[in-house]
Amino acid sequence: MATSNRIAEVAAAVGEPARAAMLAALMDGRALTATELAEVAAITPQTASGHLARLATAGLIVAEKQGRHRYHRLASAEVARMIESVMLVAGGIALSRPPRRVGPKDAALRHARTCYDHLAGHLGVSIADALRASGAVEIAGDAAALTETGRARMQALGILAPDRDMRSTRPVCRPCLDWSERRPHLAGVLGAAICTHALDHGWIRRRAGTRALEITPAGRIGFRQAFEIEHTV
Known part of the structure; x- marks a missing residue:
């Protein structure tokens, strides 16, 4: 009280x-x-x-x-x-100056990149937001969890393999604060599996000499169908 x-x-x-x-x-x-x-x-x-x-x-x-x-x-x-x-x-608080732009100056890095073995940037955060909105993932502070519905959905999409992925000693799902978006994207087994799936299916491709990723035409379709996100380009 x-x-x-x-x-x-x-x-x-x-x-x-x-x-x-x-x-x-x-x-x-x-x-x-x-x-x-x-x-x-x-x-x-x-x-x-x-x-x-x-x-x-x-x-x-x-x-x-x-x-x-x-x-x-x-x-x-x-x-x-x-x-x-x-x-x-x-009556509303007006800041004395506009919010500062944060994160990397390179637009490609801001848009989509790898963060160790998972997706980051606008793409990574958009996926996290979509999974959270659909109830597939729950995020609270520094913790995250893949729901039963989310687990079934990821397995049906072929992103998670029940036998291999669930035996990992890594957290299944955890939030990772995004460098440019300053909101969480997903790390852990799920984050790595989404990144691997996207690479294997040609949804994204690496840019030489950088962590930036390019979203392919197939990726625009794949990300929309898998996660119901439209703003990946």
Whole structure:
């Protein structure tokens, strides 16, 4: 049960212009670095670190490390709903500058690439979003699970092999924060199997000297039929 002290703590954490701007910037579901959030709030990175610590202590944001970088995102859907309600009451929060473009400058890398052995970029996140929307995959924070319906669907498509894939010691499914989209794509056995299936069936092909992938005409059809996504090109 929320106490008056807890309510005051959350309200105080939100009720500061720089922190409010940071929270508003995170409302699109992406995870951003302290430097990016500092730019949004028009403050120095050092000042931003203190504000981010305050927001984390209040339970409004969480941080996760990906490679050399540390990314910050809203802690839960409940936090997002609270911020949205505040924005509605306030008449909308306008940021002092537009959101910064994040991730690799190379458009091909942003669109589709490999992340170790699974798909990343706009393509990878679109697949994760589609599987989540259809109930095939459940994602909550740093955890993900392939549902029974999703398992049957992936096996029917020939993406997962019951005997081979289910004996793996790797997690069947886990979210991996996408470098450019700043939302999760899928790793683990499922993520690797989708990537392998797409390569084997000619849906994607590797670009020489880069992790970028090219989606083929067959891939436009294959991804649409398998995952019901239309925006892969």
